[in-house]
Structures are given as structure tokens and as C-alpha cells.
Amino acid sequence: MSDLDTLVRTATAEFAAAPTPAELENAKARFLGKAGRVTGLLKALGALPVEQKKTRGAEINEAKARIEAALQARRDALAEAELDAQLKAQALDVTLPGRRRGGGGLHPVSRTLARIEAIFASMGFDVAEGPEIETDWMSFTALNNPENHPARSMQDTFYVDMKDAEGRWLNLRPHTSPMQVRYARAHAAKHAAAEAAGQPVPEIRVIAPGRVYRVDSDATHSPMFHQVEGLWIGENVSFKDLKVVFTGFVREFFETSDFDVRFRPSFFPFTEPSAEIDIAFGHGPLAGRWLEVAGSGQVHPNVVRNYGLDPEHHIGFAFGMGGDRMAMLRYGIDDLRMMFDGDLRFLAQFR
Ligand code: DAH
Numbered sequence: 001m002s003d004l005d006t007l008v009r010t011a012t013a014e015f016a017a018a019p020t021p022a023e024l025e026n027a028k029a030r031f032l033g034k035a036g037r038v039t040g041l042l043k044a045l046g047a048l049p050v051e052q053k054k055t056r057g058a059e060i061n062e063a064k065a066r067i068e069a070a071l072q073a074r075r076d077a078l079a080e081a082e083l084d085a086q087l088k089a090q091a092l093d094v095t096l097p098g099r100r101r102g103g104g105g106l107h108p109v110s111r112t113l114a115r116i117e118a119i120f121a122s123m124g125f126d127v128a129e130g131p132e133i134e135t136d137w138m139s140f141t142a143l144n145n146p147e148n149h150p151a152r153s154m155q156d157t158f159y160v161d162m163k164d165a166e167g168r169w170l171n172l173r174p175h176t177s178p179m180q181v182r183y184a185r186a187h188a189a190k191h192a193a194a195e196a197a198g199q200p201v202p203e204i205r206v207i208a209p210g211r212v213y214r215v216d217s218d219a220t221h222s223p224m225f226h227q228v229e230g231l232w233i234g235e236n237v238s239f240k241d242l243k244v245v246f247t248g249f250v251r252e253f254f255e256t257s258d259f260d261v262r263f264r265p266s267f268f269p270f271t272e273p274s275a276e277i278d279i280a281f282g283h284g285p286l287a288g289r290w291l292e293v294a295g296s297g298q299v300h301p302n303v304v305r306n307y308g309l310d311p312e313h314h315i316g317f318a319f320g321m322g323g324d325r326m327a328m329l330r331y332g333i334d335d336l337r338m339m340f341d342g343d344l345r346f347l348a349q350f351r
């Protein structure tokens with residue numbers, strides 16, 4: 001065996017013995033590096049006579065090519081082994097149950113509010129949202145509920161440790177009724193301009209869904225719940241319109257005509273006359289039971305004044321509906337607390 005064959009064998013054996021890429025590169029240097037053995041042989045060529053130089057040079061180059069091929073083969077083998085090891089380390093147990101991507105869904109209250117909004121929008125109502133932290137004036141005084149008036153205790157209000165510009169404690173709104181005032185005041189200038197120009201005065205027709213807060217907590221009361229305020233003010237909007245609108249809404253919402261609506265006389269400071277709206281279904285598990293779903297009434301002249309409008313020319317009705325109550329009736333839920341516990345076994349049913 002020629003010295004070159006031996007060299008190729010030695011190199012191949014050393015490459016094979018290198019357990020890591022780094023050690024393989026060291027072995028490579030011993031043969032192909034600047035001070036390596038192949039390089040040494042090529043340098044030695046210079047001392048040979050011309051005709052030997054040619055054949056010996058060709059032989060060395062051929063041996064060098066074989067060494068390089070052996071090196072590449074070992075590099076590939078090491079890379080493959082590393083990949084194998086990595087794959088083994090990250091091995092998947094395909095017998096494990098898959099991790100399912102949890103499908104999200106809208107909360108039953110969100111669905112219900114969206115449904116209520118869509119129905120009122122189809123009747124020409126705008127949808128407005130307002131702040132949950134309110135001033136005393138917006139939550140009470142503007143709604144004809146003066147300071148120290150006993151009617152204020154109808155709502156056990158949460159107060160915020162911060163005062164408004166008038167030095168009164170801010171509150172977590174106990175109802176959505178302040179939105180009547182906020183919305184009407186935002187549009188009052190438009191009304192005044194139309195009136196001054198002798199044009200037909202635009203109507204206010206709006207619903208305001210949102211969260212409200214009261215110090216109250218049991219199976220049918222939560223300290224946070226939802227209401228949908230409704231307001232329709234025009235030159236000639238009457239209680240009859242309230243009946244038509246609300247009855248139409250109930251029909252759409254529950255997708256049935258098999259129910260009765262009753263307007264039960266009541267008291268609210270911001271309406272006169274005032275009524276609770278009850279409904280009773282003619283079928284289903286609640287058949288024949290009167291269920292209170294909203295407070296309502298003809299807006300009190302003092303409140304219209306606080307809208308920035310003249311109660312001689314602007315009259316209409318308002319209502320405040322229980323948003324959660326509507327969701328419970330629609331889905332047959334009997335405990336309000338389920339709505340806000342965040343229990344996925346309950347919520348997943350509405351996906
Ligand atoms: N704000 C009342 C409450 O929270 C509900 C209500 C009653 C709203 C009559 C109204 C209304 O707009 O006209 O109990």
C-alpha cells in the first residue's frame with residue numbers, strides 16, 4: 001500500500017473517531033491545514049525532479065480529494081446524528097390527547113345587548129354609550145331627583161373617592177338614565193337651530209346599553225348589572241308610542257306574539273306618569289307569570305328642561321330595561337350570578 005493510501009486511511013480513521021464537529025475540524029487541520037500532512041507533502045514536491053513532480057503531484061492531489069471526501073462524509077454523518085438526537089429529545093407522544101384550540105364566544109349578555117341594539121336600530125333608534133363613573137348631577141339631579149329627596153334611596157349607590165367640579169362625590173352610575181341627559185344635551189343645539197330656522201325639529205330616538213352598579217347582591221341582584229335605556233322625544237310622542245314600540249320590541253326579541261304586556265303604575269322621579277313594564281308569556285316554563293322587564297314613563301318636564309329643551313314643544317317617553325333580565329328570559333337562566341361567575345361550563349354553552 002502506498003504511503004498516500006496509508007495517509008488516506010489514517011485520515012479517514014481519525015475523522016471517524018472525531019465524536020463532535022469541533023473535534024472533526026481539529027482532525028481536518030492535522031491533514032489539510034496549513035501545517036497539515038497533505039500540505040507538507042505538497043511543499044515537499046518542490047525538491048523533486050520535474051518528471052516525478054508531475055506524477056507525484058497528481059497522486060497527492062488525488063489523495064487529498066479522497067481525504068476531503070472522507071471529511072465531508074463525516075461532517076454529514078455528524079450533522080445527521082445531531083439532528084437525530086434533537087428529534088429524539090423533542091419526540092412527540094402522539095398518543096397524548098390533542099390540545100384543542102378553545103373556541104371563543106360572545107357572553108350571553110353581549111349577545112343579548114347586540115340583539116336589543118339591532119332591533120331598536122331597525123326602529124330608527126341610535127345607539128349611544130356613556131361613562132360608568134358619573135357626576136351627581138347626571139345620575140340624580142338632572143333626572144329630577146334632588147339632593148336629600150327620599151327617592152334617591154331607591155338606588156343604593158356606590159360612590160367614588162373623588163369629587164366633581166361642583167364638589168360632589170362621583171358615583172358609579174346606578175342606572176343608564178344619565179345617558180338620556182347626555183345624549184339629549186349633545187343634540188339640543190341642533191334642535192334649537194332647527195326650531196329657530198322654522199324647520200321640523202329633529203327627534204331624539206336613542207337607546208343606551210351599558211353596565212350599572214348598585215350595592216346589592218343575591219340570586220337576583222348583582223352589584224354590577226346591565227341596563228338598556230331608551231328615549232324617544234319629539235313634538236308629539238306619547239305613551240301610546242311607548243306601548244307600540246315596546247310591544248314590537250318584545251315580539252322581535254322573543255320571536256313570538258304569544259305574550260301580554262302590562263304597564264303597571266309606578267313611580268320614578270324622572271317620569272310622570274310612570275309605569276313598570278311587565279310581560280307574561282302564553283307558553284313555556286314561565287307561562288302566565290308576570291315578569292318585570294323595564295321601568296318607563298312620560299319624561300318629566302323638569303328633565304326635558306335639563307336636556308336643554310322646552311317641555312312645551314318636546315315630549316316623549318323613556319324606559320330602562322334590565323339587560324341581564326332579558327338574557328335570562330331568552331336563554332332560560334334562573335340565577336343572575338351565573339352570568340358573572342366566569343364559569344366556562346356555563347359560558348361554553350353560548351359559543
Ligand atoms: N332608571 C330606572 C331604574 O334604574 C329605570 C327607568 C325607569 C328608566 C323609568 C327610565 C324610566 O328611563 O323612564 O330603576
